[in-house]
Amino acid sequence: MSFQEQGYQVVPDFVSADQCAALKAQIRALTQDVENDQRSVFTTGPERSSDAYFLTSGDKIRFFWEPGERALNKVGHALHALDPVFANFSTGEDVARVAAALGYREPRVLQSMYIFKRPYVGGEVSAHIDHSFLWTEPMSVCGLWFALDDASLENGCLQVLPGGHRIPVKERFLRSGEGTRFEVFDETPYPEKGWRPLEVPAGTLVVLHGALPHKSGPNESGRPREAYTLHLIEADARYPAENWLQPPALRGFLGFSSSPKPHMKDL
Numbered sequence: 060m061s062f063q064e065q066g067y068q069v070v071p072d073f074v075s076a077d078q079c080a081a082l083k084a085q086i087r088a089l090t091q092d093v094e095n096d097q098r099s100v101f102t103t104g105p106e107r108s109s110d111a112y113f114l115t116s117g118d119k120i121r122f123f124w125e126p127g128e129r130a131l132n133k134v135g136h137a138l139h140a141l142d143p144v145f146a147n148f149s150t151g152e153d154v155a156r157v158a159a160a161l162g163y164r165e166p167r168v169l170q171s172m173y174i175f176k177r178p179y180v181g182g183e184v185s186a187h188i189d190h191s192f193l194w195t196e197p198m199s200v201c202g203l204w205f206a207l208d209d210a211s212l213e214n215g216c217l218q219v220l221p222g223g224h225r226i227p228v229k230e231r232f233l234r235s236g237e238g239t240r241f242e243v244f245d246e247t248p249y250p251e252k253g254w255r256p257l258e259v260p261a262g263t264l265v266v267l268h269g270a271l272p273h274k275s276g277p278n279e280s281g282r283p284r285e286a287y288t289l290h291l292i293e294a295d296a297r298y299p300a301e302n303w304l305q306p307p308a309l310r311g312f313l314g315f316s317s318s319p320k321p322h323m324k325d326l
């Protein structure tokens with residue numbers, strides 16, 4: 060089944076063991092002094108973070124915590140632009156080739172996140188589509204999810220709804236005054252059945268169509284489930300000022316270091 064039909068694609072062995080180790084070492088270097096930093100709790104429940112620390116993180120490297128825990132949830136949202144190790148990986152030839160295979164004419168890396176999903180405390184991420192949060196007109200976002208640890212149901216692997224990218228968009232996340240709100244187009248929840256857990260080894264890339272419903276459970280194991288994610292958009296798509304993520308200062312940083320011609324029919 061192709062990416063177009065199922066809305067996602069699993070690409071084994073995309074990140075080498077050396078690259079996984081380098082990204083993990085770099086995030087440890089970046090987070091060792093984090094105790095002195097400002098705190099913001101990230102959760103995808105009804106109290107989804109909407110404070111200024113979150114809302115102004117589009118052009119910064121900031122640290123978000125599990126609710127009620129002294130454990131990092133994630134680091135975001137401009138590792139790809141501000142940190143040399145993450146920038147090398149994020150805008151290098153391998154990722155540029157994926158962008159070309161997906162059909163991007165002028166791809167831009169809009170955001171990056173390092174997700175920890177710590178043993179026993181890593182929380183769930185509720186079902187959503189990335190287009191709701193990274194809205195462009197026309198829709199152009201794709202998620203690239205790189206497994207840095209082996210991911211299984213027990214430690215909270217990605218789960219997708221195959222073909223669900225054809226379901227009409229249900230909601231949009233917007234800036235509203237000093238905070239944020241959801242604009243809801245369709246209140247019906249995603250189906251309970253039909254979800255597919257993507258149990259994948261470290262080094263796997265999962266590509267997610269911007270309209271594909273996905274989610275992940277909590278980490279109920281003693282093993283970490285770390286992942287790095289990038290979101291791509293098309294350079295000339297309209298990027299609304301109401302989007303929560305506003306990285307205007309990084310416009311010049313968002314391109315790729317090389318732009319190979321499309322040469323892969325599929326991923």
Ligand code: FE2
Pocket residue numbers: 187188189202273
């Ligand atoms: Fe997502």
